[in-house]
Amino acid sequence: MKTLCISMLLICLLQTAKAQISGKVTTATGQPLGYVTTALIKAADSSSVKSMLTTEQGAYLFNNIQPGNYRLKLSSVGYQTWFSAPFKVNANSGAKSLAVIVMREDTRQLGEVVVKASKPLYQQRADGLVVNVESSLLTKGSTALQVLERSPGVIIDHRDNGISLNGKSGATIMINGKLVRMPPSQITALLNGTSADNIEKVELLSTPPAGYDAEGSAGIINIVMKKSRKQGTNGSYTLTGGYGQGEKATASLNLNSNTKNVNLYGSYIFSHDRTYTDLFITGSQNMPYIGGNTETAFYTKTKRISNNHNATLGADIKLDDKTTLSGSVLYNNSTSPNYTYSHADYTILPDSLLIYTGNINGTDKWNSVISSAGLERVLKQGEKLSFDADYIRYSNNSPKTVQSSFINKHGEQVYANNSVSAENQRGFANTTINVGVIKADYSNQLSEALKLETGVKGTRTGSSSASGIESFENGGWVRNMQTSANIYMKEEIGAAYLSLNWQANKALSVNAGARYEYSYTNMDDPKTGNNIVNRKLGKLFPTLLLTNKIGEQSELQLSYTKRIARPTYDDLASYFAYSDPTAVYTGNPFLQPTITNNIKLGYTNRDYSFSLLYSHDENAISRYQLTENATHDILFISPQNLPYQRYLTFQANLPFKAANWWDMTYSFTGGLRQFKETYTASPLTKSYFAYSFNFNQTFKLPKDFSAEVSGVYNSLFYNGTTRIDGFSTINAGIKKELKNRGSLQLSVADVFSTLQIHPRYGTLTREAFDIKSHVIVNTESRRFPIIKLSYTRSFGGSGSSAKNKSTKSTTDESERIRNN
Template sequence: MKTKTLYLNILCFLLMQNAFGQISGKLVTTDGKPLVFANVLLVKAADTSVVKNAQTNAKGIYRIEDIAAGTYKLRLSSVGYQTWDSPVFGINARTANKNFGTTIMQETTRQLGEVVIKASKPLYQQRPDGMVVNVESSLMTKGSSALQVLERSPGVVIDHRNNSINLNGKSGVMVMMDGKLMRIPMDQVMNMLSGMSAANIEKIELLSTPPAGYDAEGSAGIINIVTKKNKKQGTNGSFSATGGYGWGEKGTASFNLAHNTTNVNLYGFYTFSHDRTYTDLFITSTQNMPFLGGNVAVVFNSHTKRVQNDHNANIGADIKLGSKTTLSGNITYNSSNADYTTTNHALYNVLPDSLLTYDGLNTSQNSWNNLVSSVGIDQQINTGEKLSFDADYIYYHNDNPSQVQTTFVNKHGQVAGTNDSLNSPQQRGFAVTTIKVGVAKVDYTKQLSTKLKLETGIKGTYTTSSSSSGLESLLDNVWVKRTESANQIYMKEGIGAAYASFNSQISTSMNLTVGARYEYSYTDMDDPNTGKSLVNRKLGVLFPSILFSKKLSENAELQFSYSKRISRPTYNDLASYVGYSDPTAVYTGNPFLKPTITNNIKLGYNYRDYSFSLLYSRDDNPIARYQLSTGPSKDLLYISPQNLSYQSNFTFQVNLPFKINNWWDMTYSFTSGLSQFKGSGYSVFPFQKSYFIYTSNFNESFKLPKKYSLELSGWYNSQWYNGTTKIDGLGSLNAGIKKELNNNGGSFQLSVADILRSIRVHVHYGTLTQEPFNIKSYVDVRTESSKFPIIKLTYSKSFGSTRASGQAKQGAGDERDRLRKD
């Protein structure tokens, strides 16, 4: 009996020592509103060391679970509010759960002057249709460009060599700015983002399965860049200045101003950026090139210097015409001027004993202007019923003249080739493109019942594009136009769309959105010189979409989404032209390209701020750009876009934020999976490849004494394929330190990008399958930071009033991308 009592006492003791409990409660402000993102710390009563931590959710509720038996205190804090400490309490077998009820947080009585109080958000947030990157939550934002911030986002791969953006291992991404598709060539999209200050960005939405309200364009999904909208009443704004150096000087100046009243909101910003940079290109290759006499071993070196100046301006207004009517207008202007100087040197060792030497100097200027004007009106018909009309006009112009001076000689110094070929000693090129786009859309929403909402609308887009490009050779002191390289195209395209979407709140924990979008498009491309029709294509497709979410508990949620999407060939993809590469190769388009049809599925699970997702996609006829093939001239290599047969991706994505204590936060994001594709038709032999892909991102932020803060961040992308081309993995490590000045004196931030000098792009041709002319090449692209990290110093300051106000909707819906200029 005593033995049984002893065992029972020991068991009770062990259970008490290993007892797990939980605490919960709610924080509100003095006016009863939930206090979100407040810090909740569980500390030991003896030494106040942190045991666990949490943050309040959107309802101000917090919960900490799995607390071991012991004696504790609870500490609650938030910026702008007095810290609250609880009395000492215990967690044991008798008192395993403790609810602190509602705690009213008192505002600090110290005068804060013009300091802006802002609750921090998690760097990454998962949604049923994708992921949100809260750019303002990263120190590296200031001093960075929009393109650099995008490159540090989970699942995003920036291909600087081919001017493309991949999302979750797939090409075919469309980029939006404030819900408008950027209908300018992709290389100019990247140029614009590289010249845009990230300080003007609020968040980036990575939408892998957008709902029916979005355009169906973009087989890999949509990247929506949301700029900041100042919501404070009165006149207020901010300015920043950045200076930096890598291989050359860099500078950015940005100014943001807003004036908000009850009925009128006026806003605008201007950014100027300057960048002097360079790129080195090294190629070793073997090939059987008849033009050069047979088997050839090639060593090619290229050095490009670029000086680029960008101007970005925006001005807009939201005007309340009445209690139910809001008028919006917005004008955005972007311009860029880049001067390029490229020196090329190549040795062609024609086996067994001939040697050809090629030297070239290429100078070019790329100037473009882009104007987007928008007008919209929102009419609140009744409670839960709204009608919106939006219209956009887009104008884009690009001028890209170039001059090429070359020498191509044999080992005896004699000129190789004939004087009337593409290896003429002097050549000049021209490329002029003008694009005009008109967009109009009407959206209607109605709350049919307390649990059912209807969204429907129609949209029309009409685009005209004219382009002229070609090469001229200097022969006997006369510039002669190369007819095989001349290209003049006039294109018109129309896209009509209609969509409907039903959102049902099935229960308090379950939400379902089902929608469908129908798009009909026609594309007509003509040669104005001959009147010949180059492309005449009509296509009508239905694009269904499903979004489902189920709240499993207060902290857990299950999500499912499906969408069907399309990537139409861009206008330059379809155009038949010849662009000079070197004496043995030219760039061209492919009028026989088919559109890509994609089915995307996503299954997600969120637990608190942690998120886990499984994604599957199947692409039919995916477009791979810069593929090697033969063409009309059998002696030349043609570099052009081609259709693959299919591509399938199965990936797993995880986002893990950790709050170590009140001064140390970390976030880790991983995407990995299997990719498979197959191609035939343009290559020497059919090919197929299955390979493992992964990307990783991390961010570590530290709040230091005396208003200092520190951030370390990095990313790595594994190897991937663009058709038959293999690209090795690469990554970057970055750091930044920030100092907030007293009395609203602004802040200084020092950032260092690519600390390890690791951004070098390695490309392989001929490793997957036999290329035309049996080409086997290794390409080494060395960016500026591979020689020395890029260091930038930024000063920024906010000014004006601090009273918050509502902000009306800006501009139209979705428009502006699908053009490329390769």
């Protein structure tokens, strides 16, 4: 019986065995040519049977070919279309390898005409939304942070520079597929010092597959940088000058040298930005330290001068046809001297008055180095193994000096000898973070329909911080122990994932996977020897992404993901940073990680896309919440856990072509939100509706001019119990293409000076010290629009180029290979 079963199985296999055709495509110089459209067509009528794009190594593979007569047709921008001679496939042909195909440049296209691929600004995928930054004129002269602010569903909190995605805080930031492990305030500082000129696209991944880190309850924001693939030595430079309330300047240089086996690239960007922001607070509170029930009018203005240096150096080296070695170093240096003036009138009921004035001088110094090395080996057609190692170092030093005074209604100084409100104070905050990452990834195209991806990753983070506030009393500096901290943290995360991509039929594709992550977090105070946090956590994070094509131009997507948002170092550390005489920023060592479950349904038709996302967060982290210290005399501004947070979000992206010269894109993100909080004196559950609206319009004008107008409106939303009113901004730009391979561009940010933020405290429940206040935050452009003029010019060889190599080894293969 066993022999009979084996025989029948072999007969079935022989009957279903079909031919396989493979080969390789190169340029005239012998360099592999990737992303070439390769079609298998019938010899009789040239009708298409199967099609695909060649891999980065120029390889193609067709499986399960029925017997018949065929030809190959190859096409790519900048190259002449190539046809093979007819060939025959028999039932017993087996695997057939064709001769190397050499593509010839189409000199009619490459002589004087620059071929440009037009990408839509937004592209919907099963795992999220892609913003093609290069398609926007407003990119030139902008920072990475400004690009994010103009992206659908992304909100930058101008009070603290926090970043949220689809209304949720906790979005993970990645650069070129590598997790940026820094506190939120330092991430925004890095992005604000990074020029957008070098950004290719931004991926807003609400439901990323198992190959990505599970970190980030709101999803992942992956910033993909440009990498030139043009042959020869080439480059570009950009000079930008501008003004808002203060002067702006940016200078950038990009260089690339590509040969058959070696790709060298480097860039340097310097940016200078003098900015002004101010805020005005009115409200009431019951602060025992001040004197009880008080009405407050508080004004503060900050002037900051930021000088940023960004440098990148990297290389990709082909050791042989199957092995590539890569390495890169990204360096960022930022120095930002800042000055803040504050004035407050405290009316202590019924008739007492205190007048506070404060002058804060500080300098934020920031350095970061991100170094990476990788080795990729193609084991055989469709099978690949890669190794990556990263080392990241961040350091931040932020000293401050404070001169302040409290004057009563009689003109007498009070509280001068109190350590909290001494006339002269100084603060310090030094942080160093070291991160080491190693990972290995393996992928195997098991068959035409099934692909396996798996890998392991290890991350070790060590961070140390010393911070505190000292007061000058009785002729010497005295440290306030309530506002001092010295912390060392160690975190280790081990991860392993498995993912299967299955093309079930012509229409349906399935990506199913799981990622297991185990983390160990330990935080100590070296001076006292006290252990602050000791936490171990192991979790399985499953993912499922289904994509079903409906006809030639429509697609239905369904996905499920489970994710985690671990508290950052700043979230947990009991550090103290000066805010005002009665308040300090600090961490919360009792903070728990957030566990998120996401279910998303999406539909695309041509370039139109719609999606509905349900998200449930357990222990959601809400930052910058108001609590009282143990002695009830200082206000703590710290992160807190919400027992749960639920979102039902609808998103629509609608592009329209009003005329050959006029393109429009509209994006809407909105839905129902609900959260529960328990950290105030009167816990509550709140439900509300919130939304954001983005639009972008581009115009192709005569004489090589083009223009763009874009805008965003964010409705009222809540961050914990803090209410933030709606706000909006409109941006515009015009560009002139010059004949010397250059362009001139004028851009205006916040054309109508509408970007004003209105946080409100105490509107939902009783806050710490009975605070009820209305804050008005005036961004720089609120006073005057920010105007920038940029000149860009490219130089060097104009050889052929292929598409940029993916910077994420686990990028969905469906973006590269499409079999009909």
